[in-house]
Amino acid sequence: MTVATAGEFGLISRVTARLGAASPLVQLGPGDDAALVAAPDGRVVASTDVLVEGRHFRRDWSAARDIGHRAAAANLADIAAMGARPTALLVALCTPASLEIAWAEELADGLAAEAGKVGAVVVGGDTSASPTLTVAVTALGTLEGREPLVRSGARPGDVVAVCGRIGYAAAGYTILSRGFRSPKLLVEAHRRPQVPYAAGPAGALLGATSMIDVSDGLLADLGHVATASGVGIDLRRSAFVVPEQMRDAATALGVDPYGWILAGGDDHALAATFPSSVRLPDEWRIVGEVLPASLFTAGDGVTVDGRRYTGGAPGWDHFR
Template sequence: MSVASAGEFGLIARVTARLGSGATVLLGPGDDAAVVSAPDARVAASTDVLVEGRHFRRDWSSATDVGHRAAAANLADIAAMGAVPTALLVALCIPTDLEVRWAEELADGLGAEAALVGASVVGGDMSSSPTLTIAVTALGDLGGRAPVVRSGARPGDVVALAGRIGYAAAGYTVLSRGFRTPKLLVEAYRRPEVPYRAGPQAARLGATSMIDVSDGLLADLGHVASASEVGIDLRSGAFEIPAQMRDAAHALGIDPYAWVLGGGDDHALAATFPAQVALPDDWRVIGRVVDGTGLTVDGKPYKGSAGWDHFR
């Protein structure tokens, strides 16, 4: 059955029937707006969009995978502010010949990823479009803490990373070359493993700045350096390159550090901390904040790509 056959409201009924409601949802889908509790009295909010052919391909990823990716991209932004995600709003622009089953499985992925952090899909909108587009807005609760922003890094701070880096970029390259293995890398691209709990944890530890690595480690830390008016130097030896990534890089004639330093779809979290803070195992130190401007690797400018630019 196509979405045209199901009709707008039939499709909405099918999709919303697959979505649960978490503890923060006071009123879910079905009215003009949802109602979500905000105990902190402040709401962290972020939005992101995925366009078919630009951000995902249906022949590379299942609908459930795409749902996970769409939710993760937004939930990671909330975690990067030091907040706990509470709700998602999803707008779908879909071709009329899209199968209803695909939309239902997309909803499954969105709901399952949100459930990882206790959040829920609480509403959204649908429209027909020749290009399949998924726009997601995430809301979050700061829990009484100040948001961790990009402008707080200071010389002497350490730079630390939570989560995987380079895996999804490697998976994208593998898929773009027509391969489907190594599975570790391909699955990392299809469905990221985001260190959600590390965001609020970093806030409690006194992180001075934080960012979701969505466009590339160097590119995103460059935003921190610019906003904080500091320099950042990374240590290449701080990154562990798994055997599968190293082997794939060798087979494809690519420097694996291009994936690690320029890849971002893993949605790792990068943060700066005062040097005296004892970091838990979730975080590993990868560099330091220095006087000056810009990013360096092992004390030298990096000559490769810093990351993704949507308009380049």
């Protein structure tokens, strides 16, 4: 059965039937003109992201459930990076009428499963016919009384730390683009990221001064922090250990694995700055330091071992 066979409302009913999770904060879910989500904090953290077929995913590389996980993770990670807890997702699906409805159902399964990891639920959305398959997700979250972690809070003297995997998804993308399907660890990292959601609110409680999720590349994303905070950031290459499977894949493909680690995105690790006096738990690894902007020349907001990165683009740019 295709989307055209089921029709718009048939598609919606089949998808919403697979979103059975509940949340005490969701007072009204799918089925009305809008959802109703409680905001006990009095504030709502909101973020949106779009995945376009051929640009962000390929159906011959990833199953529909994997794409659902990825689409949810990209947004949930943004909420966590604000030091907040995700509560709800809104999903818009734009699809060719020829799409098999089973694919849309499996996409919904992936979205619901990823949201369920943090106690969030899919509360509504929209559908539309489109020649290009597109999944747009909006995430909502609550700060639970905490102040948000913003990009402008880093200060000279802070340390830079990372929680989560770095470079795995980029390595998986390169492997798939070369026509290979292994090692599985890296390919699966591209298909379905493993995001340390809990580290966002936990980092806020530890005293983080800024935080960002690594979606476009560590250098590029920390560059946003450096610009917003009016500081410079220097990373230590030696702080990043190349896993064995990544090292072997890089050797086989003839690439520098540090390009994946420093400039690769889609792992959605969390990068944060902390006062140097904070004792960080093991899941956070210190990878650099925040320095006065006066020590950096124009355009060198983030350096590696005191030097401008020369390994290529520092991260993903949709319009480059």
